[in-house]
Amino acid sequence: MPVVPNTLTPAALRLAQLIKLSCGVFNEVYNPTQIRTGAKYLKRKLKGHVTGSYYTPNSFPSVYDLKKHFPKEIQHRFITNEDKYKLHMTLARKRRGKGKPKKKDGPPPEDPKSKKK
């Protein structure tokens, strides 16, 4: 395959030479016959690191993760808004008598099925 097509008018030939020179200068591939070389697939920027980190990263520490690195005396200060709301609701329920039932004292009652009549 000729590097520069030789069936060109002098003006067109000159232009082809210019393009070839320009390709050399700007580090591009000179492809006068426009053959499909698939170079565009290699030229493309890789986007895996962008598309791969779409969701929230799980490496970001939560309040509970931070809590572990502090002494026990001040760990109770690490409270989120959700915790506050939860506590508020629990206390409100308790005031209305809808809290947790008390645990029974003593041994568990005997199973009625195992009793002989």
Added chain:
Amino acid sequence: MAIGNLANRFGIPVLIPGGRFNARMLRDHFKRQQSAEHEVTVNALRYISRNTTLPPRARIEAQLQMAAMPNYTKIMSTKNRCTLSGRGRAVFRAFRLNRFTFRQLARAGKLSGVIRAMW
């Protein structure tokens, strides 16, 4: 710390996303991780198969190899979902949020630069 929290999908360990997520988000997250991992391979195979100067046998082999790769390695199989609610429709790309989640956060003043239109 949540680092190293893994799920298993098709026998492949998947890093789970941070915060609240649902099954569809995890599925999509898996595809994203896998497509990122196989991106270079896919690009190379695509180059070989689309390069008309290479021998046809090599090109067809590359095409078959690409076709044999699992669907989850293809970047086109991923879907932009809401990163908070997981909804797959009406997701603003710039915020990665569904329209309703966006509205809630914007009204609460939690999105910087987003203000209510007034004129």
